[in-house]
Amino acid sequence: MPYFDMASSAPLHPVARQALLAALDEGWADPSRLYREGRRARLLLDAAREAAAEAVGCRPDELVFTPSGTRAVYGGIAGALAGRRRAGRRLVVSAVEHSSVLHTAAAHEADGGTVTEVPVDRTGRVAPGAYATALREAPDGVALACLQSANHEVGTLQPVAEAAEECAAAGVPLLVDAAQSLGWGPVEGNWSLLAASAHKWGGPAGVGLLAVRKGVRFRTVPPTDERESGRSPGFENLPAIVAAAASLRAVRAEAAAEAERLRGLVDRIRARVPELVPDVEVVGDPERRLPHLVTFSCLYVDGEALLHELDRAEFSVSSGSSCTSSTLTPSHVLRAMGVLSEGNVRVSLPHGTAETEVERFLEALPGVVAQVRERLGAPKPAETAEPAVAPEPEPEPDVALVVDSLGKRCPIPVIELAKVIGQVPVGGVVVVLSDDEAARLDIPAWCEMRGQSYEGERTADRGVAYRVRRRA
Amino acid sequence: MPYFDMASSAPLHPVARQALLAALDEGWADPSRLYREGRRARLLLDAAREAAAEAVGCRPDELVFTPSGTRAVYGGIAGALAGRRRAGRRLVVSAVEHSSVLHTAAAHEADGGTVTEVPVDRTGRVAPGAYATALREAPDGVALACLQSANHEVGTLQPVAEAAEECAAAGVPLLVDAAQSLGWGPVEGNWSLLAASAHKWGGPAGVGLLAVRKGVRFRTVPPTDERESGRSPGFENLPAIVAAAASLRAVRAEAAAEAERLRGLVDRIRARVPELVPDVEVVGDPERRLPHLVTFSCLYVDGEALLHELDRAEFSVSSGSSCTSSTLTPSHVLRAMGVLSEGNVRVSLPHGTAETEVERFLEALPGVVAQVRERLGAPKPAETAEPAVAPEPEPEPDVALVVDSLGKRCPIPVIELAKVIGQVPVGGVVVVLSDDEAARLDIPAWCEMRGQSYEGERTADRGVAYRVRRRA
CATH class of the missing domain: 3.30.110.40 (TusA-like domain)
Structure with a gap:
């Protein structure tokens, strides 16, 4: 039963499972205690931090574990804004950031701060120079800029290294939300802060990463305690942290080969879907994109009905349409791109996805879309394509x-x-x-x-x- | 190798381990998704919430899962203070709350709020009527009061039901930090909010509980998203949540019998330690206390050295002394009680602790204390007891x-x-x-x-x- 929603949450990687099991026995005690169970837990925590820092490309003492990617994003943004209070209260974000970034930005605005949104083109990518422009045009200076490494809905890669240069030139730290890309490789460029989430790469739920480069002004916002360098309070979720670090290393070892393989499968979907299904728009950058993710929108289709029918056909995908049960408005990403949102389908292939699964999907999709369209009384392709x-x-x-x-x-x-x-x-x-x-x-x-x-x-x-x- | 620091973190209960393993396979997907993996995760989450709510004694829709007890405490206090902003900004806490409560109170003060600390007696217990007095004497009204169900360092039970009455009479919500007691039974009385932590009862790390009774004014503070009724953001740590709920139910089933058994062992420690070791003060209420926890302080002893020697003798205990490596000041609990802090030892017995382990501890302790005293050049009992x-x-x-x-x-x-x-x-x-x-x-x-x-x-x-x- 093909699960094609890796961008939402990846199935647990076998290495994560194995590491989690081992750490349940060895790592349940408080790592701040002096007795042997505590020392053992501390060793595991230190080793996990070193492995994660190596994969991120930072020093171990620059990296803390948080309870989720959302908490890493919030903690990182709020801490950098607090630490840079003298530089004003302006936050710059792209229009297509993950909701955790945009919710944090909204909270910042509600608290009296200001937010600049950098627009994207029709592929979902911010223009070269867009961050420089946003920084230059901010009347009151900028405290922090944020940019995702890759978009979570359409897979488009962002020009993070360029944005980091532009930020560095302006003396503004850049926070990168690397949730979608960290399993595929380190984030390039001279970023200042980085956030990520383990369950996106096949690690367990309950673990996020926050890296804050030395020299970046940072003041943790409450709640605080003495754990994780004072940057992420609460008892460490140690078995999950160990599993997160071990699986990050494991997926990285497979990343190059698996990326090439999945890129081929995604290219096939990108090419075939418009041939097989009339009135479809494939969205996102065709080249500068995550290897495993493709998104398309189908005219005259209700996204929720489409998801439901695909689920009945045993394909698990997600949608940025407005007509999915949890939302009333279309995805802010599709809106910012100015592309069709109806009948939107995101396919993101987990490691190991078989070619036959993709073929089965391509076989099933035309019938499913036609069925939904017929039920809605959509115009026939012939009617509209006259x-x-x-x-x-x-x-x-x-x-x-x-x-x-x-x-x-x-x-x-x-x-x-x-x-x-x-x-x-x-x-x-x-x-x-x-x-x-x-x-x-x-x-x-x-x-x-x-x-x-x-x-x-x-x-x-x-x-x-x-x-x-x-x-x- | 006896681990006697349950109050810090309990070893994983077998039921928690079993449930966690099952949920790793069934519960890794996003419970807000509509496809089968998501629906399966949602079912697990709903069932866990029902089980936990039953154990807490609240409605399932009053309870959310948080990433830790610390986050539950902070989220609960900050949310209740924000929701009751019209009632002013005064927070009432006991002097012996867990650091997560006191850190939150300090952050509230730093943010311009005010805090009243309710004192305790020499056993660590707040006096009957103490909360009524604190509420009555607050010149500007009280937004929220907090009281732990049982003290984490000395085991003394607090008069929560009485305090809840006093708060209800004044129209002030009471938040109970039930971290130390929830595994032993529900918190009695008419509390308004309740926080707890799964790894204290043998559940996994990474799960806290926050219950907010219907009708309590509450406004979640950032970060926020749509998960957990908007009260605890970030991807749900589902396998751990499932394990937490299952193990809470399991430890509750064993609680009455195990409490009686451990109470006997603790009574033995309470009686024997002062006989076996000269110049010892056993602290905390001898009757109104947690069944599994006992704390004593040894004159002329360096707490860190004592812990180290006990660890060498294969006993894992903790200490509220100032001379443990992570702190420079003695425990705020011992200070508020006005009792000796030097050579402080907290023994908290996990479920299943064998009588022989306690006997071995009682055999080893006198020699260990004597050795530390000798090294420090402490006065001999004869010298001081003349x-x-x-x-x-x-x-x-x-x-x-x-x-x-x-x-x-x-x-x-x-x-x-x-x-x-x-x-x-x-x-x-x-x-x-x-x-x-x-x-x-x-x-x-x-x-x-x-x-x-x-x-x-x-x-x-x-x-x-x-x-x-x-x-x-």
């Missing part, structure tokens, strides 16, 4: 048709738009009324995919009126 | 002798005092000059134990001058 006569420029007529999609959830507004666009003459306008947040992203994305012209939105009596001019 | 003629009241002479113990660490100042006290006449005064923080506690405690009269301290040119009048 070849259009290129129109002569002509006086543009007024609104020809209004589609009332109020109260209807993604992807219905787009489906209704697609169904009526052929009813107005080329050059005519369809206005879609919608109160679904996803429409703001998906109607322009549909226009881009279908060669129609998106002409903007206006607040209506209820919801928002989206204006689309027929071009094809 | 029967004194009860003196006639007479005009009290001036200072007869000054002992310069400047630069000497605990227990040397007390040893030097004990050596010279016989050289002044009954009614005469010895002044000890010391710059060791422990002397402030241990010189009065020595006077109490030896029937001498402590007459207070005065700041000297260097250090502090402690005045002792010979009475015996």
Whole structure:
């Protein structure tokens, strides 16, 4: 039963399991105690720290273990902001950071700080020079900048080394959220702080890493105690820490070969899905990306229904669509990229994924998508793909048709738009009324995919009126 | 090899180990995901929450899992203070709370809040009515009160149910730190919030509990996300949570019988140690106490040396003395109680401790203490225990002798005092000059134990001058 959601959580690596078991027997005591059980625990903790620091590329005394990646991100950002209080209270982040970074930024704003969001292009990547611009244009200076090493939803690699140069030139520390990439290799460049999460590389839950380079001003925020150099309080989760370090070393040893193999499988998905399934947009950078992750969006598909059907077909994937049960708005990443969010599927392959599993997925996907589309009454590919006569420029007529999609959830507004666009003459306008947040992203994305012209939105009596001019 | 430091961390219970192993295979996925691995993880999480809530005595939706007891305490206190901001910023705690509570209180003070410390008696127990008094006398109202269920260093049970009544009468929520007692039974009384830590009852590290009763005003402090009802962010440490819940249920099933058995062994230690070792003070309440924990202090003994020798003799115990490697001041608990801190030993017996292990400890202890005392040049029992003629009241002479113990660490100042006290006449005064923080506690405690009269301290040119009048 193929599990294709490594970016969410990886199955436990066999080495992690083995190390965890051994450390349960040897590492349950308090490593700050002087008796033999404590000394044994301390040795295990020290060895784990050395192994993790080597994999991260820092000194052991620069690295602490936290209870999760989220706590590492929060502790790192809050500690660096507190330590740099004299440099002001501005935090710079990219628009596509993990929610743990954005939640921390929101808490900082709520506490009176300011936040600059660096935009990304349609592949999800921040532009070269974007951090330099954000730092230069900050009127009150910048206390800290954050940039992920790779995006968790679309796999795009970020130009971390360049951003680190730009930050260094401005005297601003850079925190890198390396959660998605650390298992594949160290983060290059002259970063100042780094956060990561063990369960993303096949380590156990309950362990994050926070590295703070010597010389970076840092003041831990409460709660504090004497553990982990005063940077991560609470009794050390030692067996899990040991397992995290051991598995990081193990996945790194396999990383180069496995990355090449999975990159081939992902390339196959990237190439085949648009051939097999009509009206699909593969998103993210095709080259500068994580080896194991690919994301695509399917027009006229409800993300939750698609996930459900794929699960019935025994494929576990995730989605950044708005129509998945836990969210009402589409993924902030897809929104920042300006790409289609409906019917969004993220496939991230764990180590060891077999070629046959990927083939089975490619076999199953077209039928599953077609089935969801049919249930939603989506327009047939033939209906929407009709070849259009290129129109002569002509006086543009007024609104020809209004589609009332109020109260209807993604992807219905787009489906209704697609169904009526052929009813107005080329050059005519369809206005879609919608109160679904996803429409703001998906109607322009549909226009881009279908060669129609998106002409903007206006607040209506209820919801928002989206204006689309027929071009094809 | 007897491990007698359960109060610090308990060895993993077999049920915890078994549950952890099973959950490693079944519970590594993200419980917020919709696919089968996620649903399976969610089922495990829900079942663990129900089991833990039943053991705590609350509703499942009142309980969240945190990464540690420390984080549960901090999250609970900070959240309750934030939720009760309108009731002011005063926090009431006992003087003998765990450091996680006192660190949180210190952070609250540093942030502009105020803290009232409720004193304890010589057994470490807060007086009946003490919380009512603290609440009544707070000029600006009280936002939150905290009281541990049992003290972690001396085992004394606190009158939690009474304190909860007193708090309820004043409309103030009470947070109970139940870390030391939850494995033995639920906390009685009408508490509002409760925190605990799994590795204290034989569960794995990496799991704390925070219960917040419905109706208690609560606002989570950052970091926040959507996990654990928004009250404990970061990817759930699911295998450990499952193991924590399973082992809590298991230790509870054994609790009554094991408490009775261990109480017998502890009673034996309480009775025998003062018979076997001269100049020992057993501290803590002899009746209202945890079943498995006993603490005593040995005059003229360096705590670190004692721990080291006991470790060589294969006994793992801990100490609240100032002379253990990680601290420079004696335990705040012993200080608040006003009892001797030097040569302090805490024995806390894990489930299953054999009678023979306790007997071996009682056999080994006198020799170990004698050896440490000899090395320190401590006065022989005969020297100090000489029967004194009860003196006639007479005009009290001036200072007869000054002992310069400047630069000497605990227990040397007390040893030097004990050596010279016989050289002044009954009614005469010895002044000890010391710059060791422990002397402030241990010189009065020595006077109490030896029937001498402590007459207070005065700041000297260097250090502090402690005045002792010979009475015996």
